[in-house]
Amino acid sequence: MTRYKELRQILADEIAAGKHAVGGRFPTEFELCDRFGVSRHTVREALRMLQDQGLLSRQAGAGTIVLARTRPTLYSQTLDSLDHLSDYAAETRFECSHEGFVTLRGALAETLGCAPGERWLRFAGLRRALTDDTAICWTEIFVAEPYAAIREQAAKETGSIYKLVVTRFGIEISEVEQRVSALAVPPEIAAALGIDAAAPALLTRRRYYANDAQTPFEITVSVHPGDRYSHTHRLKRGNGAGPS
Amino acid sequence: MTRYKELRQILADEIAAGKHAVGGRFPTEFELCDRFGVSRHTVREALRMLQDQGLLSRQAGAGTIVLARTRPTLYSQTLDSLDHLSDYAAETRFECSHEGFVTLRGALAETLGCAPGERWLRFAGLRRALTDDTAICWTEIFVAEPYAAIREQAAKETGSIYKLVVTRFGIEISEVEQRVSALAVPPEIAAALGIDAAAPALLTRRRYYANDAQTPFEITVSVHPGDRYSHTHRLKRGNGAGPS
DNA sequence: TGTTTCCAATTGTCCGGTCAATTACGCTTC
DNA sequence: GAAGCGTAATTGACCGGACAATTGGAAACA
Numbered sequence: 001m002t003r004y005k006e007l008r009q010i011l012a013d014e015i016a017a018g019k020h021a022v023g024g025r026f027p028t029e030f031e032l033c034d035r036f037g038v039s040r041h042t043v044r045e046a047l048r049m050l051q052d053q054g055l056l057s058r059q060a061g062a063g064t065i066v067l068a069r070t071r072p073t074l075y076s077q078t079l080d081s082l083d084h085l086s087d088y089a090a091e092t093r094f095e096c097s098h099e100g101f102v103t104l105r106g107a108l109a110e111t112l113g114c115a116p117g118e119r120w121l122r123f124a125g126l127r128r129a130l131t132d133d134t135a136i137c138w139t140e141i142f143v144a145e146p147y148a149a150i151r152e153q154a155a156k157e158t159g160s161i162y163k164l165v166v167t168r169f170g171i172e173i174s175e176v177e178q179r180v181s182a183l184a185v186p187p188e189i190a191a192a193l194g195i196d197a198a199a200p201a202l203l204t205r206r207r208y209y210a211n212d213a214q215t216p217f218e219i220t221v222s223v224h225p226g227d228r229y230s231h232t233h234r235l236k237r238g239n240g241a242g243p244s
Numbered sequence: 245m246t247r248y249k250e251l252r253q254i255l256a257d258e259i260a261a262g263k264h265a266v267g268g269r270f271p272t273e274f275e276l277c278d279r280f281g282v283s284r285h286t287v288r289e290a291l292r293m294l295q296d297q298g299l300l301s302r303q304a305g306a307g308t309i310v311l312a313r314t315r316p317t318l319y320s321q322t323l324d325s326l327d328h329l330s331d332y333a334a335e336t337r338f339e340c341s342h343e344g345f346v347t348l349r350g351a352l353a354e355t356l357g358c359a360p361g362e363r364w365l366r367f368a369g370l371r372r373a374l375t376d377d378t379a380i381c382w383t384e385i386f387v388a389e390p391y392a393a394i395r396e397q398a399a400k401e402t403g404s405i406y407k408l409v410v411t412r413f414g415i416e417i418s419e420v421e422q423r424v425s426a427l428a429v430p431p432e433i434a435a436a437l438g439i440d441a442a443a444p445a446l447l448t449r450r451r452y453y454a455n456d457a458q459t460p461f462e463i464t465v466s467v468h469p470g471d472r473y474s475h476t477h478r479l480k481r482g483n484g485a486g487p488s
Numbered sequence: 489t490g491t492t493t494c495c496a497a498t499t500g501t502c503c504g505g506t507c508a509a510t511t512a513c514g515c516t517t518c
Numbered sequence: 519g520a521a522g523c524g525t526a527a528t529t530g531a532c533c534g535g536a537c538a539a540t541t542g543g544a545a546a547c548a
Contacts, residue, residue, distance in 0.1 A: 002530085002531060002532090003531075003532070004531080004532085028497080028498060028499085029498075029499070030497095030498085038532080038533090039532065039533050039534070040533095040534090040535095041531090041532070041533070041534090042531080042532065042533085044499090044500095045531085045532095047499095058498095058499065058500095059498090059499070059500095059540075059541080060498065060499040060500055060538095060539060060540045060541070061497075061498060061499070061539075061540035061541025061542070062498075062499085062540075062541055062542075063497080063498055063499075063541090063542095064498085064499080072324050075322065075323045075324075075325075075326060075420065076320045076321060076322040076323070077320060077321040077477075077479075078319065078320040079319045079320070079479065081319075082319060082479075085479070172481070173481060174480065174481045175478060175479065175480050175481065176319065176478070176479045177476065177477075177478045177479075178476065178477055178478075178479065179474050179475065179476040180424050180446070180474065180475045180476075181446065181470055181473065181474035181475070182426045182444040182445050182446045182468070182469075182470030182473075183444050183470050184443070184444045184470075198442075199428070200426040200427050200428045200444035200445065200470075201426050201444065202424070202425065202426045202446075224426070225426075226425055226426030226427055226428075226444075229425065229426075230423050230424065230425035231423065231424045231425070232421065232422065232423045232424075233321075233421075233422055233477075234419060234420070234421045234422075235321070235323065235326075235329070235419065235420045235421075235422065236418065236419045237416070237417060237418045237419065246500085246501065246502090247501075247502070248501080248502085272527080272528060272529085273528075273529070274527095274528085282502080282503090283502060283503050283504070284503095284504090284505095285501090285502065285503070285504090286501085286502060286503085288529090288530090289501090289502090291529095302528095302529065302530095303510075303511075303528090303529070303530095304508095304509060304510045304511070304528065304529035304530055305509075305510035305511025305512070305527075305528055305529070306510075306511050306512075306528075306529085307511085307512090307527080307528055307529075308528085308529080
């Protein structure tokens with residue numbers, strides 16, 4: 001065990017024991033140097049780790065304050081790409097059969113979680129497997145009006161529309177909200193998918209947010225027949241940060 | 245801009261430009277000291293940041309190697325508590341109506357994703373809202389045989405069984421795998437929930453893994469009628485680590 | 489009393505150095 | 519050719535120091 005790791009352990013234990021009140025001042029670097037007989041470099045290394053773990057906050061001039069008694073245990077799911085949001089990812093193609101502007105009202109506005117009266121550019125169609133052309137799901141894609149200029153290019157696009165918006169307008173997606181619920185397949189969609197009407201299906205809604213926007217720039221809604229699809233994700237326990 | 249941040253920027257750009265091959269050796273600390281005319285401390289600070297970002301791997305004796313050209317942009321969902329896996333969280337109580345050992349076979353083994361023949365301790369019943377006693381969902385909880393000793397205490401438990409196992413056996417949950425699919429509600433469950441049979445519903449399966457175990461110690465399966473429930477999660481963009 | 493100015497405390501940034509731990513690699517040996 | 523060994527190279531872990539940047543509060547002032 002190295003010196004700064006010992007130090008980190010001791011200080012973390014003290015914080016956990018409540019010796020240093022949350023919100024209160026933590027001993028200064030020099031005080032800790034004196035107390036443990038180590039150099040400032042070693043103290044800083046220990047403090048940096050405690051800071052990374054979210055236990056301490058440090059600021060020049062203001063000193064070090066205690067943020068929490070124990071490091072929060074977080075469970076997290078991580079994706080290296082939004083493509084992995086769908087299990088099938090890049091193995092499908094979008095076959096657009098409807099395209100045009102719609103004004104949201106009633107059930108549609110509710111489904112999208114938007115105010116009635118808004119105008120969105122809508123693409124709707126089937127998503128098929130690249131290999132055998134099986135119908136995977138019915139998909140509707142709604143693009144906010146300011147980005148409707150992608151309409152022409154969208155005709156040629158068989159992958160993801162959101163990538164078009166992202167590249168064309170230089171957007172960075174900051175957040176995606178995904179909601180999954182169950183519904184009975186409506187007759188029109190059942191016909192398109194070639195299944196019985198009223199069969200159980202997954203309704204997936206994804207809202208894409210750009211940067212710090214309050215409203216999404218794109219919303220997609222998909223209907224997956226129950227027996228062809230399931231949505232899986234793994235949540236792994238991750239400490240605040242860094243190894244112990 | 246501080247010196248080590250400049251250094252980090254320069255080196256990150258060089259890596260992105262392909263000047264240092266992925267998998268190849270990166271210049272040593274002393275080489276960088278000479279090249280930029282800074283102390284080893286400054287170089288190490290820059291390298292540490294690049295390491296935190298997942299661009300470099302460093303090991304005493306082996307040197308520094310390039311891991312990736314650009315830092316992977318990760319999207320992640322984080323939970324501070326597993327209770328938030330369900331949107332309803334702590335506002336429900338479990339009303340156990342069946343309890344006992346079962347031997348997995350056929351459809352059940354398939355649903356749980358386990359080998360037929362295994363024995364699990366099973367609890368089944370309704371989960372009701374604390375406030376108005378509305379039936380929220382049908383839940384079945386399967387506990388692996390080694391932990392079946394919690395059976396007596398489970399009778400009194402109305403919250404989460406997994407917590408019982410965790411505290412009783414000193415387990416730390418390292419991972420949870422959640423799968424959501426759609427199904428038509430089976431008649432028996434429909435009757436218990438007071439809804440029409442064959443109505444669409446969400447089937448949620450959660451498998452809880454302890455530490456580094458290969459097999460879960462608990463599996464829960466829930467059936468939520470479609471119109472009473474939806475499963476939501478938000479994925480936020482997070483850089484590899486640390487601020488820029 | 490309210491505002492400004494200044495100072496001391498604290499962390500941040502950098503420099504210099506030494507020794508230890510780890511690993512790759514060339515050498516010897518069998 | 520394979521295995522063991524030793525050495526050099528490299529990163530890790532410390533020490534010491536100096537000055538800059540930031541901040542809170544005290545002192546001076548209007």
